[in-house]
Amino acid sequence: PLRASRETGRPPVSVSFEFFPPKNEEMEKTLWASVGRLAPLSPSFVSVTYGAGGSTRERTHATVERLARETALSPAAHLTCVAATRDEVDEVVRAYKAAGINHIVALRGDPVTGVGTRYEPHPDGYAFASDLVAGIKRIGDFEVSVSAYPEKHPESASLDADIDVLKAKVDAGATRAITQFFFENDVYFRYLDKVRARGIDIPILPGILPVTNFKQASNFATRTGASVPAWLLRRFEGLDDDPETRKLIAAAVAAEQVTDLVDRGVTDIHFYTLNRADLVYAICHLLGLRPQADGVPQAVAV
């Protein structure tokens, strides 16, 4: 696959990075060290997640504001509407507007009673992500990104019904979708075909989760409805107590996945960094991205 991308002379790949707000001082150090390492790769944006049920409201805001203040990066704030009134959510949106943050990743959020339990909209809240998108657009001229599920959201009756949900979010004003992570690229491309056939033309960024901890990734996958192929399980077999080898395997797996995406025409890739830089940095390097001191995006042909 690397050879193919070298020969096609495709345009450089744009990347974006997702972080989560740190819980303590040590995690804070890890996050900012990772941001420092990844920032010179000039991502098109970086996003900061919002804890389940809005539990990181202040920390998300503080992290996004610090990114805007201290780096040349374009930060995006994740925001969910679960378990909150419209007024509470609107207040968060207005605070971002006042702080000059103009990109929000708008999500419904998981039920506060736990993933897999029945979701109940707050009686005075936005019910679904599409309502939240519309609410955000009423408050300001934000760029709004939303989620997309190549293997459908676990609560959706079918993939077609799920794509209707995406369509509603686009009609409400979303201009970019980021997918749930997946491991089989064919799943993504089949989904993309269906999305385009439905008349949705916004960019659908593949969300890539570099897997270093296979057990943790499998747990995430079970919760989110993403399938874990048998070949992936086999690659990590017997390595539970061997983190060094796991890391090398992880790099190989992720490199294979992203180079195949690029060879098949993908130009924008979103990385779930889990606040760690090394693996993502190496994969970006493979994609031809090189650090830029002046913050001007640039890539070399690979």
Ligand code: FAD
């Ligand atoms: P929606 O797009 O609203 O859809 C969820 C389900 O609701 C659909 O499957 C459908 O069954 C139903 N539905 C939607 N609209 C309607 C309607 N009009 N009528 C009836 N039913 C409807 N979670 C966090 O807590 N914080 C984060 O920062 C966060 N970031 C994420 C980033 C990405 C890229 C992704 C993919 C997910 C993220 N999540 C986050 C997880 C997300 O909150 C959950 O997956 C949640 O269960 C669904 O949110 P959504 O915005 O995708 O929902």
